[in-house]
Amino acid sequence: MVKPPTVEDVALAAGVSRQTVSNVLNAPSVVKTSTRERVEQAIAELGYRRSAAARQLRTRRSSTIGIHLDPYAGGISGVVLDRFVHALTERAGDRGMRIQLYAARSPTEEIGRMGELVDGGEIDAVVITGTFHGDPRTDWLVDRGVPFVSFGRPWGEDDVADPAHLWVDVDGAAGTAAATRHAQSTAGSRIAFLGWPSGSGTGDDRERGWRNEMDARGDDAPRLTSDENVGHARSVVAAALASSHPRLDAIVCASDSLAIGAHLAATAAGRADLPVFGFDNTPAIEALGLSSVEQLPEKVAAGVLELMGPTGRSVDPRIPVAGTAHVLVEPRLVVR
Missing domain, CATH: 3.40.50.2300 (Response regulator)
Incomplete structure (x- = not known):
């Protein structure tokens, strides 16, 4: 790949010194008109980025x-x-x-x-x-x-x-911990977690927040696993709802995609009111009226x-x- 032109390239093409190029960019009034025009023509022909050039010559950085x-x-x-x-x-x-x-x-x-x-x-x-x-x-x-x-x-x-x-x-763990505590105080003790396969640093961190809150109260509920896919999450939660005894009180999810899949499964199972918590607070989760953890980017x-x-x-x-x-x-x- 061709590298972008440098100040030295401009100076060589214009037949002037590097300092003269600097003067044209920073103090054009001190440069003779014919020389300034020659330098400006070289800048244009080489495609040198003039706005960045002045800053680079002053600071040796592009910022x-x-x-x-x-x-x-x-x-x-x-x-x-x-x-x-x-x-x-x-x-x-x-x-x-x-x-x-x-x-x-x-x-x-x-x-x-x-x-x-x-x-x-x-x-x-x-x-x-x-x-x-x-x-x-x-x-x-x-x-x-x-x-x-x-x-x-x-x-x-x-x-x-x-x-x-x-x-x-x-702090993903803090986010899922907050969701879990809210679910425990408003829905019950059987709060499941729907996350990605183990081994993902981000996913494991979010699971940790849920697990810490569940362990602190001695509560128990399944840890469900799904790929980052609405359809897969829906299938996983549908199976869990069909076989869970006693039944789940809420589901905390590692992402909004998983939460939407979980909500669709709950609705299909006649449990549209099952509290589901996402993570990311995207417009999609907001449109469905579901709670979620916002990352504050x-x-x-x-x-x-x-x-x-x-x-x-x-x-x-x-x-x-x-x-x-x-x-x-x-x-x-x-x-x-």
Whole structure:
């Protein structure tokens, strides 16, 4: 892939020094008209990004943060990342910074795109999302010395006392714990949990909140498992409702997609009033009038920028040491 043109490329094409290019971008009045026009023509012909150029020449930085744009895959819960990217872009703009979106279909492809953007001087730092156990992106970023913050914890043995890198996450356990406590106080003691197969850091964290509340009161109810699919969730819950004795009082779910499947199954079984709690508080769950845990992605975006450095244009991330390397956002239970 052809790298974007540099200041040196502009200077060479125009037959001037690098300093002259800097003067044209920052103080054009001090440059002779014919020289200025020659430099401007070189900038236009090479496709050099003039708006970023002035800032790079002054600070040696682009004041730009790169973030991966997930491929569109339909579904219900993707709106959370959409809100996060929008909030990050808006808040970065308030600080005089920019967001550079890039697309990739796999972690390996994303590493390639990050490398191109870093080597081309287009971004100073990266925000990655959807972290997982053994994530190769974080290792690559650490090895390359690229400043970054993840939306999602490192999933190490102790991400707080021994953080592998800077991270912001939503306290999933706190969210499902709040939903479980509400269900226990309003519906009864048989509160089931519908989650993804074990092994997902995010899913296991959300299950932990439900389990802690159930164990604290000595309550018992099944842990149901489904893929992130409305139809599969509906089938799983339909089977549970048909065989559950005593019957379930409520269901806490790991996502809104699972909650919608559970609600459809309950309605088909003649239990449309069965309390079902989702996680993400998407427009779809709101339209059905179901309760859900809202992740507050706007607070996540604010946390990311806080870790990126003090207010201002420059990227100056904190050193990842215990106590200051993370921001854990407590979600909000929305009861309907």
